[in-house]
Amino acid sequence: MKQIMKMQSKNLLDKKNIAIIFPAWTNCGTYRVVVGQIAAYAEMGANIYPIALSMKPNATPENKPKWRDFLASAHEIRDVCRLGGPPLASLLSYDYLWNALWPYFHGNHAKIRTWLIEHARLPQEIQTQKFDLIHCNHFFSMPVAKRLAKEKIPILLETHDIQARQFEIMNKLNWCLKPKVTYEQLLVEELNQLKQASALIHLNAEEKSLFESLLPNKKHLLLYPSVNKITLSSPGDEIIMIAANNPPNLESICWLLDKVAPETKNFSVSIYGDADKGMQKFFPELFNKFKSNFKGEIKHLDEAYQNAKAIVLPAISGHGLSIKTVEALSTGLPLIATSIAFRGMDFPTQNLPGVFIADTAENFAKALDKNILANGSFDNKITTSQKTMEFYEKNFSPAHYKENLNKIASEFI
Numbered sequence: 001m002k003q004i005m006k007m008q009s010k011n012l013l014d015k016k017n018i019a020i021i022f023p024a025w026t027n028c029g030t031y032r033v034v035v036g037q038i039a040a041y042a043e044m045g046a047n048i049y050p051i052a053l054s055m056k057p058n059a060t061p062e063n064k065p066k067w068r069d070f071l072a073s074a075h076e077i078r079d080v081c082r083l084g085g086p087p088l089a090s091l092l093s094y095d096y097l098w099n100a101l102w103p104y105f106h107g108n109h110a111k112i113r114t115w116l117i118e119h120a121r122l123p124q125e126i127q128t129q130k131f132d133l134i135h136c137n138h139f140f141s142m143p144v145a146k147r148l149a150k151e152k153i154p155i156l157l158e159t160h161d162i163q164a165r166q167f168e169i170m171n172k173l174n175w176c177l178k179p180k181v182t183y184e185q186l187l188v189e190e191l192n193q194l195k196q197a198s199a200l201i202h203l204n205a206e207e208k209s210l211f212e213s214l215l216p217n218k219k220h221l222l223l224y225p226s227v228n229k230i231t232l233s234s235p236g237d238e239i240i241m242i243a244a245n246n247p248p249n250l251e252s253i254c255w256l257l258d259k260v261a262p263e264t265k266n267f268s269v270s271i272y273g274d275a276d277k278g279m280q281k282f283f284p285e286l287f288n289k290f291k292s293n294f295k296g297e298i299k300h301l302d303e304a305y306q307n308a309k310a311i312v313l314p315a316i317s318g319h320g321l322s323i324k325t326v327e328a329l330s331t332g333l334p335l336i337a338t339s340i341a342f343r344g345m346d347f348p349t350q351n352l353p354g355v356f357i358a359d360t361a362e363n364f365a366k367a368l369d370k371n372i373l374a375n376g377s378f379d380n381k382i383t384t385s386q387k388t389m390e391f392y393e394k395n396f397s398p399a400h401y402k403e404n405l406n407k408i409a410s411e412f413i
Contacts, residue, residue: 012410014045017130021145022137024052024059024083026073027244027274027297029323030160033203034137035076036226037158040402041135041409051082051126053141055116059085061123073299084120084144107176109167110140110189118143133412139163139193146196154412157197158223161207161320164190169247169317173282191215198412204321204344221408226401227326229392235333236307239268239368241314242327243275248318250278255361256314257290263365269312270295272304305331313337314364320344329355330392336367345395353387 018041022034034050041048052070059066061083071078090096100115117140126148134155136145140163145155164186171180191214194200199219202208208222241256243249253275261267276294279287287294298304305311311328313335321344328335334354342357358364394400 011045012413013041013406016046016132016413018046018048018133018135018409019126019129019131019145019148020048020050020135020137021141021148022050022052023141024054024067024070024074024085026070028246029321030137031074032227032301032323032327033158033160033225036228036398036401037135037137037405038077038080039398040226040405043402044406044409048080049082049126049129049131050077050080051084051122051144053117053120053144054083054085055113056085057091058088059083060087060121061085075300082123082126084122084126086116086119087121090119103181105177106179107167107171107174107181108186108189109170110164110186113140114143114189114193117141120144122147133409135409136197139190142193142196154198155196156199156201156221156409156412157194158201158203159194159207159211160203162187162190162210165319166247173247173250187214194218199408201408205346206344207320223404223408224396224401225321225323225326226398226405227323227330227392227396228398229330229389230302230305230327232305232308232331232333235309237309238270238307239310239312240304240308241269241271241312242301242304242324243271243273245274245276245278248315249273249275250282251317252314253279254283254286255316256312256364257286257293259361260314260364260368261290263362264368267368269293272296272298301327305333308333310334310336312368313341315341315343318343326392326396329388330396332386332389335388336364338364352391355388 020034020037020041022030025031038048038050054066056066067083074081096115100112104112131148131153134145134149134153136142136155136157138160139157142157149155164183167186168183194215195218199221200211201221201223202211203225205222208220212220243253253271256269271293272295274297276296311333313325313328315322315338318340322341325341336356336358338359339357356367358367
């Protein structure tokens with residue numbers, strides 16, 4: 001009898017209709033987390049309805065030209081995605097000008113994102129579909145989650161760190177009207193949306209603890225994300241860094257190029273991702289000096305790793321779990337990283353062989369020279385590879401994630 005009950009509990013998601021709501025981004029950690037969610041729910045037998053939400057004007061489901069870039073990049077999930085976005089008419093309203101655009105001019109990213117998502121047009125089949133569970137990513141996606149939940153379907157909201165922090169960093173780099181919105185005002189907007197979910201899912205222990213202090217009356221759940229393993233055909237000859245165009249990555253690149261590079265004997269790091277756009281815009285002098293190191297955006301992430309012999313993670317800011325750090329661990333390649341790169345991991349990563357932690361520019365440069373740039377530095381690569389990959393499998397593999405997601409989602413079915 002116990003065995004039968006156990007089997008039934010494992011199959012609670014079978015044939016259930018689950019909406020997975022997320023912003024239509026592909027060049028960041030959120031996208032990789034969402035890909036893991038979709039795969040896990042599908043493997044558990046659920047009927048999945050992934051819904052990508054754009055904040056671009058007139059990115060409605062039928063306006064396919066507006067979705068060309070997203071669909072080209074989202075190759076893992078584009079065949080199963082439904083699309084949604086705000087029609088142009090909604091952006092010509094007084095409500096948009098006063099309650100979204102004007103606050104945005106003062107740096108209120110929270111208000112404009114929530115407003116645009118709230119006014120997203122969805123496919124008719126999604127509007128009429130009856131769901132058993134809504135899995136929502138990011139607080140500003142909540143208006144669509146609430147629309148589909150119809151006040152009775154549970155909503156699991158995955159927080160992806162405190163977004164008010166990211167908005168504050170963005171406002172430091174971009175022009176805003178005065179008075180500029182404060183961190184506290186941004187946080188209030190965020191928390192107001194979070195309060196409306198049935199439960200909050202957090203990607204790491206640090207994030208969970210912080211949100212518990214902010215919203216003590218909500219149910220908080222810890223779920224480390226699924227990160228697909230990066231499989232290498234063989235070690236290559238490049239030292240690489242993966243960097244999307246966001247403020248923490250730009251700060252990391254500036255530190256690497258301005259502080260670390262002059263301390264090395266022969267600096268050679270290839271930087272993949274669209275961070276080159278941000279560097280060219282905000283730090284043109286540094287970009288031009290190291291232009292040959294920037295390799296630009298690539299459609300398939302795996303391609304960046306295929307010629308790698310080592311990976312650098314020079315994070316000097318940022319919050320929440322770093323997905324690219326987990327991806328780097330999955331390769332088994334030697335890593336040189338700051339402590340911040342391993343933020344949110346409640347594990348002794350500093351004890352892993354092949355992981356070199358360096359928190360000052362001088363020590364980072366020494367680690368590069370000694371362990372990576374010098375010839376003959378890979379005598380122990382097989383041992384290093386095995387230990388690091390075992391750590392990844394134990395904590396971040398799709399199988400481990402699916403088991404934990406099943407337990408959480410089954411509570412709400």
